[in-house]
Amino acid sequence: MKVLVGYASAHGSTREIAEHLGARLGSHGLDTDVSELARVVDPGRYDAYVLGSAVHDQRWLPEARAFVAEHAPELAAKPVWLFSVGMPAALRFPLTLLAGLQPAALVAEFTDRLSFRDHLVVSGVVRDEHLPLLGQLRQLLRPGGWLVIFEHNPLNPLTRFAVNTCPFDENAVLLSGRTLRRRLQAAGFGDVEIAYTAFFPRALAALRRFERALTWMPVGAQYYAIAHA
Numbered sequence: 001m002k003v004l005v006g007y008a009s010a011h012g013s014t015r016e017i018a019e020h021l022g023a024r025l026g027s028h029g030l031d032t033d034v035s036e037l038a039r040v041v042d043p044g045r046y047d048a049y050v051l052g053s054a055v056h057d058q059r060w061l062p063e064a065r066a067f068v069a070e071h072a073p074e075l076a077a078k079p080v081w082l083f084s085v086g087m088p089a090a091l092r093f094p095l096t097l098l099a100g101l102q103p104a105a106l107v108a109e110f111t112d113r114l115s116f117r118d119h120l121v122v123s124g125v126v127r128d129e130h131l132p133l134l135g136q137l138r139q140l141l142r143p144g145g146w147l148v149i150f151e152h153n154p155l156n157p158l159t160r161f162a163v164n165t166c167p168f169d170e171n172a173v174l175l176s177g178r179t180l181r182r183r184l185q186a187a188g189f190g191d192v193e194i195a196y197t198a199f200f201p202r203a204l205a206a207l208r209r210f211e212r213a214l215t216w217m218p219v220g221a222q223y224y225a226i227a228h229a
């Protein structure tokens, strides 16, 4: 029997787990190939499949999802086992409760295309440097929780002047509202709202009551981003 242990890994844990599984299957006399899913040649030639992916943002990696979507007809006729590598062991209460819900959700998109024999969720190694800062913040929030970031608006020339001449801001790189929105969305935040503020200096403080109507105008000295995890 020819078995494929196919994996998609971002930082190596899923690869190591796949290699371990492949070695164990080999030691039981099965002719086993261990391969990155993106590099599998002729997937139809296997008799059984063990497929796994690292979990990012509660989903398999895109290349693993693409493999299942593309080869579902070949896979459907043969025995398939799935494994997901996340970080349930690293979670603290109450997030541990959510980890219990995760296994079914991770492979829910495959259930109508594939009847797999079993699905296992295991923990890999996650290091702080693997998670971009915004991703780390999202992990700390409850689903639907809010993140609010205040930032100087680089589109406002007075703000740029103040930052360029302030010793505290040496080497500071200002992010535009558009860039921050894109980064928040890339980190998995939804419903990102950018609102501009601080339009009027103290001398015009009487006009500040109109600021709420101006939040769409990208000229305020500052802006804030509101995003939902």
Ligand SMILES: Cc1cc2nc3c(=O)[nH]c(=O)nc-3n(C[C@H](O)[C@H](O)[C@H](O)COP(=O)(O)O)c2cc1C
Binding pocket: 008, 009, 010, 011, 012, 013, 014, 015, 054, 055, 056, 057, 058, 059, 085, 086, 087, 088, 123, 124, 125, 126, 127, 130, 131, 132, 135
């Ligand atoms: C950007 C990013 C997002 C992640 N999102 C999740 C997640 O939603 N759920 C989870 O259990 N683990 C999550 N993790 C943890 C990884 O799944 C874990 O580090 C795993 O070991 C990755 O496997 P790899 O080393 O093969 O890439 C995330 C990791 C990264 C870098």
